[in-house]
Amino acid sequence: MGATYKNNLELTIFGESHGKAIGITIGNLPSGIQIDLDEVARDMKRRAPGQNKMSTARKEADQVEILSGLQDGITTGAPLTGVIYNSDQHSKDYSLLKTNMRPGHSDYPAYIKYKGFNDVRGGGHFSGRITAPIVFAGNIAKQILKQKGIQVGAHILSIGKIKDEKFPVDVNDDMLLKLSEKQYPTIKEGVFEKMEEAILKAKENLDSVGGKVECVALHVPAGIGEPFFDSLESHLSSLMFSIPAVKSVSFGDGENIDEMLGSEANDCYYYDEAGHVKTSTNHNGGITGGITNGMPVSCTVTFKPTPSIAKKQKTINIETKENVELEIKGRHDPCIVQRAVVVVEAMMALGILDMMGE
Amino acid sequence: MGATYKNNLELTIFGESHGKAIGITIGNLPSGIQIDLDEVARDMKRRAPGQNKMSTARKEADQVEILSGLQDGITTGAPLTGVIYNSDQHSKDYSLLKTNMRPGHSDYPAYIKYKGFNDVRGGGHFSGRITAPIVFAGNIAKQILKQKGIQVGAHILSIGKIKDEKFPVDVNDDMLLKLSEKQYPTIKEGVFEKMEEAILKAKENLDSVGGKVECVALHVPAGIGEPFFDSLESHLSSLMFSIPAVKSVSFGDGENIDEMLGSEANDCYYYDEAGHVKTSTNHNGGITGGITNGMPVSCTVTFKPTPSIAKKQKTINIETKENVELEIKGRHDPCIVQRAVVVVEAMMALGILDMMGE
């Protein structure tokens, strides 16, 4: 399996859900950046499992040990490697996973591609757990971006059919700060309670729900990106689609922009009182022609419902070549969207930092 | 500007809308493939402008001259370069485009990035015209895939609020063949007439409409793609977001999969009578864990309404630093979705061929 992104930044992920450790190496970071490890820990906690009845009962401290690239808390410029040693591994029996392919999971394609040699315990390298190193790397990226004045934040746009509202055109740092302090960040008050209800109802029914996360990066200068294969949208979507369970990526009002007229969808420019170029709307999510225009870069990511459900499902046994029924046991999230918010922020931060060059 | 995609295949685009020529070089093609130039011409025509009142009046034969890589109609393995010499260039005055930034276009970000030196005539390298070489390359890719038994096809899923139905789970070669023969490919009968109405109404109002294209690749073997940064979804989305005006990319039921329950969204495996692995639904669009599962690979792409509209719009004059009004003159498409169908097919074919290796 390839696990390396190499553009200006270099990101290399490794590890399996139930192996010794998971981690990431980040190459081409600037030197001389003071890293606040408390901030890292804060983001790690936002993604960590076991925090309430809506997520898996697996408890992982998800503490990152930094093996290289940092000296006295300051980046040296050398590749920065962070490792999370796995602790809470249930020694359960995974033999069924070897043969009975879970619907909606990577089991079957991985079986074909890796000829049955892939580690299936907990999903192996395909586990959502592999997003923990992404959050670590993303937080480093956020801290570097912050020094350039760029702020990244996200909220839950929807869970199942329960919807939050989208970021307004004048989304600002304060709004992002407040969202980042909420355990379940939504813009509308009271909406997460309904989302929670939907999640718990699904759990009760041995089922699961999906949702959408909307993420913005504020104060990104105009001029980042390229028209063709290295468009900012190309790079950001490529990163977002590396997050397990993501099935759609759009920018601005992307998914619904086809229902607008041109006169509605076009974001009209104007000079504000300070003489800065702004647009009166931001349907294009801060990117036109693949390049930033100085408005908030906005990206919406759709997560499918967690494929691991306790409900009985039909599937195949790849060894006996028979159609069988499957009941998945174990600790699973009825919804991963609330934990994925910080993962989406991480990919946004890494993508923006990457495309800005060093 | 970067204009090169390099993975297994190598794609390098060049040219400006009103320059001498536009073209593409394709590296790492297999040798020994007989190329049917009539098939190339057929796809070029599907994209070409000037065919009816719904597209720009600009007439371009869009004939591809092959400069290298082909001998006696057979690929030599050397880089294949196709060039389209520009012919129908109106020698109109483009000075306004230099200063008055068209909303929804690349004008302003390009002005910032290229410091005002970018060619603005007809959009320069940002023009939708640059998709013509993509169609050429895509047709070559389709011909190679066909020899591997893989078929690529697409239809207009929506124009404005008028919607076609999605591909059924058992979409087959015949259905694709029939779609490819229609000037305006839709699955439902009679739906394009309503779409046409919407387009012409927008045109009449000096406005424009957008839409969605759904594309599938049939008979792609299971096992293509990687879990992380080289997931098939990452690569395909990265290619799709290189098409001008694309603002959303999703796989399977991606955009709406968040409203399903896990038990609905999971595609259950079964052995069919011939002993082949199938899924009874295809909500995941043939890809789980970033890797193909042998079902049709399905991708939906959303185009924003054409940003060039004749309606008066507010914008800025970048030289005088004033807020101004703008009326865009010239030949523009009130809708580009019907012409973009073959462009989406091209990117799908290139992406699949690329990810399969040689």
Place this chain on the structure above:
Amino acid sequence: MGATYKNNLELTIFGESHGKAIGITIGNLPSGIQIDLDEVARDMKRRAPGQNKMSTARKEADQVEILSGLQDGITTGAPLTGVIYNSDQHSKDYSLLKTNMRPGHSDYPAYIKYKGFNDVRGGGHFSGRITAPIVFAGNIAKQILKQKGIQVGAHILSIGKIKDEKFPVDVNDDMLLKLSEKQYPTIKEGVFEKMEEAILKAKENLDSVGGKVECVALHVPAGIGEPFFDSLESHLSSLMFSIPAVKSVSFGDGENIDEMLGSEANDCYYYDEAGHVKTSTNHNGGITGGITNGMPVSCTVTFKPTPSIAKKQKTINIETKENVELEIKGRHDPCIVQRAVVVVEAMMALGILDMMGE
């Protein structure tokens, strides 16, 4: 065949010796650079064949037609494509080349790799003629570097056993200027006459000779390159080994530095009178730890003798599977080193520009 280099710069080569055209697309050039086309023509002429009895009698004007990326002589930032249409193609019989593999050439490996479909006329895409687009691109790079104060120049270090002296530690712009004005650039006076003698003697004997080219880039700032896989030496050598017939690449006194003691090979730093950091010797060729130190970047490249010789040679007939004898007819260079000087300069300029970022 892959023919694309993608790092900060993007280079894509295409064309065959006897096809319609050869050319190159350069992506990620800065915008706003005035290009002097006379300078381009001057470098093209330095490489062009048919100038005297030491090179092939094939006459090619090698005039570059620019298809994109330039407006009013100024780079637009869009990919710049230069094409050279082939003119002087002898319509000779190439059927023997299809079966009788020329020793020292790419014929046999290409036959295996491309299954016999590769264009063999004049070497096809493997021809030394494909270096003409490199010289074009290299000259553009030189012009951009010049605006940053960086000067690139080279000389013939040896032809066969006849040797010029190496660049002194204080090589300067004047010295490079004078070398570039010589048809056969050597540092020592009178040495090319002996080289010419060696070339003509080889020609008379139906044989060929090789040689070395030493190239420097002056005033490259310290700090360009990376320790590991993106070391400046890695990138430059990778580019140099793309030039046909190159079999060795070294930096500074690379090939002989193993015979020095550490105390001799170490370049000792000092502050000069102006307070600039210098080294008293330059055995490391301006690069330590993969990164420039501010001294002249120096690279020596070894060319093997032209493999095309008129002498009878033993080889195989790949169709009949027999051992045969071969006499190569046609117009060939008894030595290509003097024509390759400008090609080496081109690769050095492209490599330095690439590694500096935009």
Place this chain on the structure above:
Amino acid sequence: MGATYKNNLELTIFGESHGKAIGITIGNLPSGIQIDLDEVARDMKRRAPGQNKMSTARKEADQVEILSGLQDGITTGAPLTGVIYNSDQHSKDYSLLKTNMRPGHSDYPAYIKYKGFNDVRGGGHFSGRITAPIVFAGNIAKQILKQKGIQVGAHILSIGKIKDEKFPVDVNDDMLLKLSEKQYPTIKEGVFEKMEEAILKAKENLDSVGGKVECVALHVPAGIGEPFFDSLESHLSSLMFSIPAVKSVSFGDGENIDEMLGSEANDCYYYDEAGHVKTSTNHNGGITGGITNGMPVSCTVTFKPTPSIAKKQKTINIETKENVELEIKGRHDPCIVQRAVVVVEAMMALGILDMMGE
């Protein structure tokens, strides 16, 4: 610092000489390969320091802990990460290294590039110690190649002015096996004793010596590589120049091939009795036109004398901006060539495996 090579294989190095750990992640390995960890240990020992008076007294077990990608000793296809925890770290004072730039080292360019934030203890990420993970990865590559019948081996071609002979054209597996069992592999008997003498004499004089390593890969099939930017020579040289202290890379008789005539340098093809294509000589090192021809792939790499010498040297103090004198203390190798043999083998194996695709 960038530390990632991404082509078909993915290699990402991390760690500093005196940090917590050094390591490497290898992506895109085939699944299902049984890895013999004793073989890994054997190669690690060939590079390890502290084995005799010719190398640094630093003692490191260099035991590799595998964090991911291996299950029951078999590759899973997931990224394979090996880590070596640093143990024997002298807590000496490195403050002088922060200011007094060691000649021939990366100190000064790194100071400029990383603004003084790079870890200077023991050379940090520039340390020769970082080649230990390369040896680990290289051994994995060797084991995979072995299963394809490909054998990689090397010998010391020279130390200072003492020279071994080059591999003969009929170098075979037996010869490589015997070399790999020698602590100091040379082809000629008795030559290492003279080399040892030269090393110890240099050490006595507080000086150091360099040398050359010649490496071959046997039974590589014809057809590996590309003519231009992805020539096998380009990739192999790019990897070799990542090894600290390498200043020249050549293929076949590369460094001296310029002194041959074409009729001497051309390797003439013939069918051997078994009907296999061979060449009667191998001056081109198994590669013509950038592509393998089926003969042994041969590469010679030149190492400069260890720049760390105890002799007093002139240099600069970068803080006080003064010219100063420097005496380097600590444990240093008077020659690293004998330890580098296995590093060169590693890069050769990685490069060949990479270019063969999976």
